[in-house]
Amino acid sequence: MVRRQTDLIETPAVTTRAECEALDAADPLASLRQAFQLPRNIIYLDGNSLGACPKASLDRLSRAASNEWADGLIGSWNNAGWFELPRKAGEKIAKLIGAPEGSVIVADTISVNLFKLMAAALELRPNRRVVLTDNGNFPSDIYVLQGLLRHLGRGHELRVVAPEEVNAAIDETVAVVTLTDIDYRTSRRHEMASLTAAAHAAGALTVWDLAHSVGVVELDVEGSGVDFAVGCTYKYLNGGPGSPAFLYVAPDLQERVQSPISGWWGHAEPFAFDLSYQPAKGITRMQCGTQPMLSMAALDAALDIWKDVALTQVREKSLRLTGLLASLVARRCGQLGVELIGPTVQGERGGHVSFRYSSAFAVVQALIARGVVGDFRAPDVMRFGPSPLYIRFVDIWDAATRLEEVLSSREYEHPKFNRRRAVT
Numbered sequence: 001m002v003r004r005q006t007d008l009i010e011t012p013a014v015t016t017r018a019e020c021e022a023l024d025a026a027d028p029l030a031s032l033r034q035a036f037q038l039p040r041n042i043i044y045l046d047g048n049s050l051g052a053c054p055k056a057s058l059d060r061l062s063r064a065a066s067n068e069w070a071d072g073l074i075g076s077w078n079n080a081g082w083f084e085l086p087r088k089a090g091e092k093i094a095k096l097i098g099a100p101e102g103s104v105i106v107a108d109t110i111s112v113n114l115f116k117l118m119a120a121a122l123e124l125r126p127n128r129r130v131v132l133t134d135n136g137n138f139p140s141d142i143y144v145l146q147g148l149l150r151h152l153g154r155g156h157e158l159r160v161v162a163p164e165e166v167n168a169a170i171d172e173t174v175a176v177v178t179l180t181d182i183d184y185r186t187s188r189r190h191e192m193a194s195l196t197a198a199a200h201a202a203g204a205l206t207v208w209d210l211a212h213s214v215g216v217v218e219l220d221v222e223g224s225g226v227d228f229a230v231g232c233t234y235k236y237l238n239g240g241p242g243s244p245a246f247l248y249v250a251p252d253l254q255e256r257v258q259s260p261i262s263g264w265w266g267h268a269e270p271f272a273f274d275l276s277y278q279p280a281k282g283i284t285r286m287q288c289g290t291q292p293m294l295s296m297a298a299l300d301a302a303l304d305i306w307k308d309v310a311l312t313q314v315r316e317k318s319l320r321l322t323g324l325l326a327s328l329v330a331r332r333c334g335q336l337g338v339e340l341i342g343p344t345v346q347g348e349r350g351g352h353v354s355f356r357y358s359s360a361f362a363v364v365q366a367l368i369a370r371g372v373v374g375d376f377r378a379p380d381v382m383r384f385g386p387s388p389l390y391i392r393f394v395d396i397w398d399a400a401t402r403l404e405e406v407l408s409s410r411e412y413e414h415p416k417f418n419r420r421r422a423v424t
C-alpha cells in the first residue's frame, strides 16, 4: 500500500488524562470545535454517521427559510442562487477529494447516484457482463447493484468477493469494479489507486463510494485515476440529516456518459421544455430533478468550515484519536472481552474504530445513557467515529473510562438497554 506521511503517525502512549489535556492544548485544529453547536455533557463519537451541527448552518438555514423561501419565494431560484448551489457546493467538495474543477455535483442520495453512475459506466462497457464488488461493501450499495442489474435484464453477474480478494478477481470479463473505500464496520481502507490501476489494466471502470472517507482522510480521485465516485455529506462533512449526496465523474468521461434518470435538471436547456432529452454539458447532466434547497443551503455553509483546514492535519489527528481509543480500550477493556476489529496498522484504518463485544447493542445504549454517543452495527459491533473537527483527546479518555465502567458494572444488562427501536 502506498502510504502518506500521515499514515505513519504513531499513537502516543498516553497513561493519564492530563496527557490528553496536553495533546488538546497542542492541537492545531482545536479552535474548530467552536464552529459547532454541541450539546452539553455529551461526547459525540458518531461523526461517521451523522456529523454535528455547524453554527453557520443554523444561521444559513434560518436565512434560507425566512429571507429566501418566505420572502423571496420563487425568485430565489435566481436571486438567492439556488439553481447554482449544487454545482457551487460540488466545487467545495471537489477540493476535499482531489477532484478537478467541474467534476463534482451535489445531488440526490448515494443510492440514487450509485444507480446513475453504475448504469452510465455499464453503458460504456456494453460487451462485458461482470460487476465486481466485495462483501465489505455497504449493503445498500449491493442492493442498488442487484436492482440495477435485474432492471437491465442483460444477464449481468454481480460478483461479490472478500475485500482482500478484489485485486485477484479483476479480469477481462469485468465491466465495473465498485467498492466502498472505507468499510463501514471494520474501518479497513482499500488501496484506491492500485485497485483502480488494476481495473484499468483489465479494461474495466471503477465506481468508488467515499461515504466514510470524505472529510476524514486525504483523497486524490484525480491522481488515483478514479472514473466515478459517490459520497454523502451528512457524516464528516456535517451537512445535516439527509443532506444531499455528491457524485464525481472524471473529466474525460463526462461527455461520454448519460444518466439513466434523464430528468430536466440534467437537460441542456431545462426551461426550453423541449419534448426530447438533450444532456447538459459536463457534470450537470448527472442531475435529475429538483434538489432540497434548505438542506443544500445548510450543507453549503457547513462546507465553508473546510476553507482553511488542511486535510493532512485532519487525518493526522483522526489517526491519533482512533489510535488512542483503540489502545485505551485494549488496555482497560480487553480483559472484559472487548476486541478491536479491523486494521491494527494505523494507516490502514479509516476515520472510525470498531470493537466486537457479544452484548454490543446494550453496551452502546448504556454508554449513551452515560453521555457517550457511539453506534452499534449488527451483529456485535460497537463503532466510534470521532470527528477531528470537534472531538478532543480528553473526550476519548473519558469515553474509554465510561466504557470500562459500563462493562465492569454490567449495567448494560438492564432491560431498558436491550430494547431496540427502528434505528439502531
Ligand SMILES: Cc1ncc(COP(=O)(O)O)c(C=O)c1O
Residues within 6 Å of the ligand: 109, 110, 111, 112, 138, 140, 141, 180, 184, 209, 211, 212, 232, 245
Ligand atoms: C458506505 C455507505 N454507502 C451508502 C450509504 C447510503 O447512503 P444514502 O442513504 O445517501 O443512499 C451509506 C449510508 O450510511 C454508507 O455508509
